[in-house]
Amino acid sequence: MRKLTLAIAVIAPMLGHAASAEDTLKIGYIDPLSGGGASVGEGGLKTFQYLADELNAKGGILGHKVEIVPLDNKTNPQESLVQAQKAIDAGVHYITQGNGSSVGAALLDFVTKNNTRNPGKEVLYFNYAAVDPSLTNEKCSYWHFRWDASSDIKMEALTNYMKDTPSIKKVYLINQDYSFGQSVRTDARKMLGAKRPDIQIVGDELHPLLKVTDFSPYIAKIKASGADSVVTGNWGQDIALLLKAAADAGLKVNWYTYYAGGAGGPTAIKQTGLDHQVFQITEGFANSGNQAAMDFEKAFRAKVNLSLWYPRAVNEMRMFKAAAEKANSIDPVKVAAALEDLKFEVLDGGQGLMRKDDHQFFQPIYISSFGKLAANEPFDEENTGWGWHLVSKVDTPQAMVSTTCKMVRP
Amino acid sequence: MLELIVISTLNGVLFGMLLFLLSSGLTVIFSMMGVLNFAHASFYMLGAFFGFQLTKWIGFWPALVLAPLLVGAIGMAVERYGLRNTHKHGHVAELLLTFGLAFAIEEIVSMIWGKSPVDYRVPTLLDFPAFTVFSTNYPAYKIFMLVVSVVIFIALLVVLKRTRVGLIVQAALTHPHMVGHLGHNVGRVFMVVFGVGSALAGLAGVIAGPALVTQSDMAASLGPILFVVIVFGGLGSLPGAFVASLVIGLVQTFAVALNGSLASAFGPLDPSAGPSVLTDVWNVTIAQVAPIVPYLLLVVILIVRPMGLMGTRES
Numbered sequence: 001m002r003k004l005t006l007a008i009a010v011i012a013p014m015l016g017h018a019a020s021a022e023d024t025l026k027i028g029y030i031d032p033l034s035g036g037g038a039s040v041g042e043g044g045l046k047t048f049q050y051l052a053d054e055l056n057a058k059g060g061i062l063g064h065k066v067e068i069v070p071l072d073n074k075t076n077p078q079e080s081l082v083q084a085q086k087a088i089d090a091g092v093h094y095i096t097q098g099n100g101s102s103v104g105a106a107l108l109d110f111v112t113k114n115n116t117r118n119p120g121k122e123v124l125y126f127n128y129a130a131v132d133p134s135l136t137n138e139k140c141s142y143w144h145f146r147w148d149a150s151s152d153i154k155m156e157a158l159t160n161y162m163k164d165t166p167s168i169k170k171v172y173l174i175n176q177d178y179s180f181g182q183s184v185r186t187d188a189r190k191m192l193g194a195k196r197p198d199i200q201i202v203g204d205e206l207h208p209l210l211k212v213t214d215f216s217p218y219i220a221k222i223k224a225s226g227a228d229s230v231v232t233g234n235w236g237q238d239i240a241l242l243l244k245a246a247a248d249a250g251l252k253v254n255w256y257t258y259y260a261g262g263a264g265g266p267t268a269i270k271q272t273g274l275d276h277q278v279f280q281i282t283e284g285f286a287n288s289g290n291q292a293a294m295d296f297e298k299a300f301r302a303k304v305n306l307s308l309w310y311p312r313a314v315n316e317m318r319m320f321k322a323a324a325e326k327a328n329s330i331d332p333v334k335v336a337a338a339l340e341d342l343k344f345e346v347l348d349g350g351q352g353l354m355r356k357d358d359h360q361f362f363q364p365i366y367i368s369s370f371g372k373l374a375a376n377e378p379f380d381e382e383n384t385g386w387g388w389h390l391v392s393k394v395d396t397p398q399a400m401v402s403t404t405c406k407m408v409r410p
Numbered sequence: 411m412l413e414l415i416v417i418s419t420l421n422g423v424l425f426g427m428l429l430f431l432l433s434s435g436l437t438v439i440f441s442m443m444g445v446l447n448f449a450h451a452s453f454y455m456l457g458a459f460f461g462f463q464l465t466k467w468i469g470f471w472p473a474l475v476l477a478p479l480l481v482g483a484i485g486m487a488v489e490r491y492g493l494r495n496t497h498k499h500g501h502v503a504e505l506l507l508t509f510g511l512a513f514a515i516e517e518i519v520s521m522i523w524g525k526s527p528v529d530y531r532v533p534t535l536l537d538f539p540a541f542t543v544f545s546t547n548y549p550a551y552k553i554f555m556l557v558v559s560v561v562i563f564i565a566l567l568v569v570l571k572r573t574r575v576g577l578i579v580q581a582a583l584t585h586p587h588m589v590g591h592l593g594h595n596v597g598r599v600f601m602v603v604f605g606v607g608s609a610l611a612g613l614a615g616v617i618a619g620p621a622l623v624t625q626s627d628m629a630a631s632l633g634p635i636l637f638v639v640i641v642f643g644g645l646g647s648l649p650g651a652f653v654a655s656l657v658i659g660l661v662q663t664f665a666v667a668l669n670g671s672l673a674s675a676f677g678p679l680d681p682s683a684g685p686s687v688l689t690d691v692w693n694v695t696i697a698q699v700a701p702i703v704p705y706l707l708l709v710v711i712l713i714v715r716p717m718g719l720m721g722t723r724e725s
Binding site: 033034035038039041042043177205206207208211212213214216217218219220221223224237240241248249250251263264267 | 411413414417418421422424425520524525526527529539542544545546547548549552621622623625626627628630631632662663666667697698700701
């Protein structure tokens with residue numbers, strides 16, 4: 001009798017789980033939850049879980065409860081494929097990933113092959129941060145959608161701003177040695193060369209991805225080069241430690257970055273004392289001035305105890321819901337069709353567009369600088385008392401770039 | 411150019427001293443007990459996290475004393491209840507034990523403190539630039555690290571070579587039975603040695619934590635280079651480890667500073683050949699391969715001088 005009770009006690013929850021699994025809409029979150037990228041990956045996970053809760057509070061997507069399934073890929077492309085397969089076997093039809101374009105490229109390839117081989121069991125890949133332009137150009141896939149602005153869009157906007165800053169004379173490029181870092185350096189060289197041929201590139205560094213623990217030697221090199229500005233696409237601990245080493249050495253330059261706002265970055269900038277000399281380029285930020293975004297930020301900070309680092313994740317999840325409602329289905333094939341050319345009011349205001357040609361989302365882009373806050377800027381970062389301040393805004397039409405994608409449609 | 415050389419030298423020495431701080435405990439354990447402790451970097455990580463936690467509760471300076479003691483106590487427990495039992499099964503069993511321990515510690519640390527870096531800051535007392543060379547600041551904290559390393563080096567040398575304690579410890583390794591007959595507790599000697607080695611790792615953790623990043627993968631990212639240091643310096647040789655730390659610190663720092671590549675030495679490849687694997691190899695700079703240079707050194711030294719710089723035996 002006791003054995004029977006025990007068996008029921010063990011099996012009953014499983015049955016219950018199986019029944020509810022049919023109703024749940026699972027999203028596989030494949031990102032680093034250990035290793036050098038863990039801080040970024042954990043922040044992303046909390047963001048997506050918050051967003052899932054937000055959707056569930058309003059009835060989920062077409063009545064389906066949204067669940068985020070965390071899968072640790074250790075920022076490793078090979079491991080990501082193992083995790084993706086695991087997710088698919090567990091009945092996941094949507095995966096989302098952001099950290100590392102090398103991972104992004106591997107997943108894109110994997111999902112495309114999977115969908116060709118298993119018709120009726122399609123999987124969509126929602127990319128919220130892997131920004132290597134090739135993912136929506138030569139490698140583009142019908143099953144991949146990207147909500148972050150690609151690296152060349154960001155560089156276009158950043159160099160447009162730098163073009164009008166005459167004090168920039170000598171630029172130093174330092175990037176991570178993999179596909180994304182290399183695309184940042186090539187784009188920077190190309191665009192600066194075209195827009196400001198008088199600017200001298202005094203250094204062009206590539207360092208190993210998420211492996212450097214002390215950037216002092218690199219800082220010494222930047223200093224010796226006489227650069228007045230540094231351009232970097234570094235993210236995660238690579239930007240935080242780079243800025244920390246700069247703070248320690250007392251390096252005084254202007255920083256044009258993609259991700260200086262990441263964990264540890266603001267604290268390091270405050271240490272350098274570089275008031276409004278570190279710039280970053282994003283699709284939204286805490287002090288953007290948009291009321292809805294600021295309300296969201298406030299609620300998000302209160303619950304998650306983090307700044308909202310991924311406004312694009314908000315756009316992704318809300319747009320997913322919009323597309324599913326438009327298609328009146330959560331079938332990935334129908335959702336993919338509904339997402340194409342879908343227009344959407346983004347979190348920080350303004351209309352965005354998921355372009356049909358390459359599945360790149362286009363949205364307003366902001367350049368902001370980090371420093372002392374003005375009266376109408378309520379949000380600081382990492383308790384430094386400093387926060388992001390609007391420097392320049394690029395509207396959607398100006399933030400569009402051409403694509404070489406030849407989309408293969410099913 | 412001079413500026414870059416001076417600053418790179420300084421950076422190299424500072425980094426080298428940090429490496430020594432880390433590898434000293436590993437060398438002590440190896441030279442005294444013959445155990446290659448794979449969990450050493452994990453004790454370093456424990457030191458950093460204990461340091462962080464105690465700093466929050468009671469301040470940095472008490473933490474600087476207490477955290478290494480705690481790590482040392484854990485080390486002693488590991489020796490008493492783990493290594494002592496596996497010792498009779500030979501070195502492979504000991505190696506495997508420490509190997510498993512390293513994974514266990516990493517998991518436990520990430521369960522307690524999470525996987526994100528913790529906010530472990532330099533104490534305000536040392537948070538100022540000590541001096542400025544060519545308009546580059548050198549934080550007082552880094553100088554503090556350097557001083558601690560040198561003090562530890564000298565203290566260890568004196569204790570091991572000039573005192574009765576050192577004599578007994580060294581004798582216990584080669585002639586354990588004789589030392590036992592003379593009335594010393596050999597088991598306890600080994601336990602204390604392992605504890606001291608672990609405490610040194612813990613101390614390195616408390617000190618390096620604020621200067622680098624304190625997170626659960628710090629053991630994995632610094633572990634391999636420690637083995638390079640002790641193999642390069644000669645397994646079990648304290649002066650060897652000291653010299654090797656300096657050499658590796660300097661080599662790695664200077665490698666970053668160099669922009670040379672095959673292309674700059676011999677001219678670019680014929681562009682008509684198009685991009686290939688060869689163009690990548692041709693254009694890669696020394697700076698790009700800087701992080702693997704120490705490992706190249708390891709391979710070279712093992713081929714040329716298997717006992718390491720100052721080692722005495724081939725093992």
